[in-house]
Amino acid sequence: MERPWKVNWQVKQRRGLRSTGALSVVTAIALLLLSIPLTPSAAVAGSTAADGTELTKDTLVSIERSTSAAGFSHPGIGVTADDLTTARAQVRAGVEPWKSHYDAMVKTGYASPTLKSKNAGSILDQPGTDAFTGTGTQSKLIEDSWGAHTQAILYYITGNSVYRANALKIIRIWSHMDPAKYAYYPDSQIHTGVPLYRLLSAAEILRYTSFDADYGDYGDYGDYNLAWREADTDNLTTNLIAPMTATFLYKNTNYFNQHSYPLVGALAGYIFTDNRARYSEGVEWFTVNATSPLQHQNGAIAGIFKHVDKNNPLNPYGYSFVQHQEMTRDQAHSGGDVDTLTGLARIVSVQGTKVDPVTGTASAARNAVSPYTFLDHRILAGANAYAQFMLGYETPWVDLTGGTGTLSSAYRGRLSDITVVNELYDIYTYKLGVNVEKKAPYLAEAHRQANGPLYYRGGSLSNFWGGIDTGPEFWLAFPMPLAGQAPPPAGDRHVQFEDKSVSFNPRKTSVRTEGDRTYTRVTGSPKGTTIALHDLHYQDRTKSSPVGLSIRTSGTSTLEISKDQNTPPFRTMTLPNTHNQWRYLTYDMANSAAPPNRTGDHIAYYTVKGRGNADVDFDHVNVLAGNELSPPVFPQGAATTLVTVKGTDFATSLAARDANSADTLSYEASGLPSGAQLASATGAFTWTPGQRQVGAHRLLVVADDGSTDTVLEVTLHVEKNRAAAYDRALDGYDPERAYTSASLNAFTAVADDVKASMETDTDRQFDSALVRLQSAVASLKLLNPTLADDDSLDYPSIVTSDLPVPTNVRNLTDGDYNTFSGDLKAPFSLDFGADFRVTPTAFGHQARYMFGNRSQGANVYGSDNGQTWTLLTSRETTDTTASNYAMETIPTLPEVQGMSFRYFKVQVDHPGPPTDPAYPGLSSFSEFRIRGARAEVPT
The missing domain is CATH 2.60.120.260 (Galactose-binding domain-like)
Structure with a gap:
């Protein structure tokens, strides 16, 4: 019997598209576009392949649709033939959003016309390493799977046989692995399934597309056979698919998302090899996985996205909801669940497979449902819960074991790398007709704030095409209603509040535009007005890691920065009056300055507190402040306490330093007591406090270098005499506590010296002595510091x-x-x-x-x-x-x-x-x- 991949149309002639049935609307539109003569200007429309020329060709690769004896549609791994045809037509016509995604794809190294396999040996089509026993081979497969898939897509879109040859060579190399040299290694089930899926997606395209039999003289190899041969299928099946599946992928007891990652590759293999029995089993493993003896860690849809009934005695919320089980571990793993389960739903749906609405088994019954609608749109509900938490909202979650588990804050806010948000929104909105804004409002909001194919991540330009998850290839299957909708541009390297934040006090926040600047206005209140900013990617936090907060104010207020709404702030800052000028304020995110357990990994909550409806305009956060800004730095830090005596001509420097010698600093103070002066050019502070000014005075000193403001909070104690001033300078010293001998001896020496000369020092000398005494107090070290929660050693x-x-x-x-x-x-x-x-x-x-x-x-x-x-x-x-x-x-x-x-x-x-x-x-x-x-x- 002739195999379905060995067909008559793989001959010298290029033929047009064939279909055995009526054309869908999508295909008809695509064919109409393809019937238009592709002149260079019309065809390119701003899109080019890696070598910049392919899209001017007026010839097209044909694609063959086939249904195997086992009932599988080919090509049909991840996308359909109609999807590929539509994507090609839209790219060649320069239609968004296909155009931008294609343009981003060809910017990657995977699109190079000179791409070579990472596992190439010295002999044509033979691997350099034929054993698959560790991460070294795994890394090569990951890279080669991206390369083969990209080259296969480029071949179909451009018609350039260079890309077909590149993709075939990569696939043939992997089809000559030694099936006896596979061995399980740690985490192989996580990292091998998706690369196999991607490699087979490429093979599926090459297997069902025409080629130029006259093409040759390629590279160093001379003529190269561009036909997909029966031997290619046999070798790929025997030497890669079967041993990979048996060694790494075939298991239904893996932990949470370690279940769905291998299943992606396994299902792709079953489709490629027309293995209906294993495919049907895999579909049930994807939906319910009822046969797993470890249901507490089940990564199937029903297991990972749990429905919590309002009558469940563990449910304190009073309403039913769907929760994402792995969100108690961390949000990197939970994001992987959303991504892979969405990818699996697409893989299964491309084959037209429906499932029983209860058991999740593949079914042709009248009541069978799409994987997307299974269990009342459970994938959408689980993704909505994930988006809700990642955006910063309070999210219901219950430890269904009756334990003390809670949602993990690890990786919270890192939405930039999750392309599946757009895929889910588009599928449910345009293909299934679901009102996502109503049924999954948080996913809809995440979609509105999602990135385009190029985006900035931590200040560096990133590309959607790449990574370890499924999802990026969905651009080939964009629904037609998206035509003409351009994705968000990359923007700039700053994290913009209007793009990446949510408000918890909508009446006190608004997005505004002035000229070319769009910003978020927050009106403070005594209790605080809070916004949360996500997708923050800091620089190396093992050392100083300053960030710049771009703000504008017309008065002073207080800003608290925290990891969520229930945790005390890790930073409290006084916002100065910037006189309606945009200025940066900086703060350090180093681990030593902002303990990781108190700060959000990729999210920050900004709460403005103030009276008189103080407005603060937030533009962006600059995570590269350490490289791009040179803020003024006060040697005293963020706050200082000064002590003097009434009637004394008190003088001190409140000047800051700036690393950029070209910057000119100016100073301004608010809250100055009567008679006190701060020199605007030098930061010199002078004051002779009077009798009625005895007591504590608080003022703010702002150093401004023209772009960045730094605030010093000053508490100034005026005492009635020198003895009282001496006692005030001892604040922080407790004679009942035990200190280390070295620090206590140093302190005692200073304290005795200051006390001995207290009556003979001049005013200026005594003021300086008080500063030395305060420094000695600050240097004291407790012999037995204790923790607040249990009095054990704070070591x-x-x-x-x-x-x-x-x-x-x-x-x-x-x-x-x-x-x-x-x-x-x-x-x-x-x-x-x-x-x-x-x-x-x-x-x-x-x-x-x-x-x-x-x-x-x-x-x-x-x-x-x-x-x-x-x-x-x-x-x-x-x-x-x-x-x-x-x-x-x-x-x-x-x-x-x-x-x-x-x-x-x-x-x-x-x-x-x-x-x-x-x-x-x-x-x-x-x-x-x-x-x-x-x-x-x-x-």
């Missing part, structure tokens, strides 16, 4: 550690069971230094949420030299999953009580069952508390 700032990232130490005391020490295969240790020892009485351990097994079986050891270790804990930690990851406080062994140590080591001695068998022995801790006292080593 992160007084230890060194072998943990890979410094912020991981702070994670161990931040009170958040979602932050953790890092996944390690070795113990971690803390070093209190050669001058100190700690006498512990107990240790507190809290497991990371969802991973109680990774801290199970741990002990704590102590040492004086970091080499010889003594067991300290009286028992090992347990898996606290059943107790909602409660803190375990474990006393020290009786025989070590009263002993002190320099080093402490936390080590898993008897690991719990691994979450993933591919990663045995991982240890990960959320909280680690030390109860005890630190003492200095006697000298």
Whole structure:
């Protein structure tokens, strides 16, 4: 029997399109467009292929539609023949949005006419590496799958045989892998399915398109066979599809989105090889996956997008809703669910497959439904919940296990990389006729704020074409009603408030335009007016990472910046009066200045507080401020406290520094007490406070370099005499607390010196002495700093550690069971230094949420030299999953009580069952508390 891919039309002649049935409206429009003579000016219409010439051709590649004996439509992996034909017609006619997406695609390296396989060997069509056992081969497949798919699309659109040859060579190389050299490796199920799908999408296009049999003399190989041969299908099936599926993809118990990623590749393989039985099984795995014994981690539609009934006793909201289960883990993984399940719905729908409305099995019954409408549009509902949270809105979510799980803030706000938002909106709106604004309002809002094919991410221009998820190829299947709708342009590298923010007080916010600037106006209030800005991508936060906030004001107010509406702000700033001029204010997002557990990864909530309806205009956030701005910097930091005595001619410098020597600074103060002066050119402050001015005075000093303002908050205490001023300068020193000897001795020396000369110093000398005394107080270090929540040692700032990232130490005391020490295969240790020892009485351990097994079986050891270790804990930690990851406080062994140590080591001695068998022995801790006292080593 002749295979469906071996057909008569793959001959020398190019023939027109064929179809065995009536033309659809889309196809008819496409054919009408194709019947118009393609002159160079009309055909290109601003779009070119990678070499800039192909779209001027007046010849077209034909495509063959086929239905196999197993009932599969070909070509039919991800897009239909009609989709491809329409996309080609629209691109060649310069119609948006096809044009912009095509133009973006050809800007990538995958569109190069000289593209070569990453796995090319020295022999034609043979791989350099024929074994698939690790990430090295995986990385090559990812790149080659993008290359082959891009080249195949370019071939069909342009007719240039160079692209067909490039794509065929990549595919043939992978079709000659050794099927005996496949072996599972960690996470292979996540990263191999989508590349296989993309490679087979390319093969499907080449298998069902015509070619120029006269084409040859290509590159170094001379004549190259451009026909799709039966051997190509056999080799691809035997050497790639079958072993990849068996080794990496065929499993229905993977964890959440690790279920859908491999299923993308498996279904593509089943379609390509006409495997109806496996395809039908895969469809059910996609919708319900009822046969999985691990339903608590089921990544199918019904499992991952859960319906929570209003009568569920765990539901506190009083209404039913759909929640996304993996959003309790993090929003990177949950976004992957939305993306891959949408891609799977398209793969299945392209084949015309409908499913039983309850069981989700492939069905031809009259009541069968589209995967998109399955379970009352469950994909749309799940994506809507995801968009709701990512945009910044409060989102209902319930831990259906009865535990303490909540929505994770990790990666919240990172919507820029999710192209599926547009795909879902277009499918439901234009193909299914759903009122998305009503049924999924948050998805509709995310669609309005979505990027075009080119966009800025963290200040760098990014391209939609690439990545690890399905979705980007959807541009080939744009619904016809989109014709003429241009996607958003790339814009600039700044994150614009009018494009990427939502308001929680709509009556007090508005979007306005003046000239070429569009901005968001926020009217402050005593309780605060809040907007949330998403898609923030900061620079390296392990060091100083300043961002610039472009604002305009006509008065002063307070700005609070937080990770959400329920967490205290990580930054509170006084907004100066910019006199209706646009200015930058900067703040540092370094981990040391803005602890990660208190800041949003990619989202920030800005709350304006003020009286008198203070208006603040927000233009954008500049995440490249560290490279592009040189803000004035006050040596005192953001705030300072000054102390003087009434009647004294007080003088000090409140000048700032600017790294750009070309900048000229000017100064302005608000709240100046009567008689005080601030020199606008130098920042020199002078004042002789009178008798009635004894007390505290607060003022703001603003340094302006013409583009950036920096605010210094000044508290000035005027005391009635020198003794009172001395006592005021001691604020922060507590004689009841124990301090380290070095810091206490330094402080005492300064305090005694200032006190001894208090009566003999001149006014100017005494003012300077008070500054020295304040500095000495600020330098005091507590011997036993404690945490506010349990009075255990606040050790992160007084230890060194072998943990890979410094912020991981702070994670161990931040009170958040979602932050953790890092996944390690070795113990971690803390070093209190050669001058100190700690006498512990107990240790507190809290497991990371969802991973109680990774801290199970741990002990704590102590040492004086970091080499010889003594067991300290009286028992090992347990898996606290059943107790909602409660803190375990474990006393020290009786025989070590009263002993002190320099080093402490936390080590898993008897690991719990691994979450993933591919990663045995991982240890990960959320909280680690030390109860005890630190003492200095006697000298």
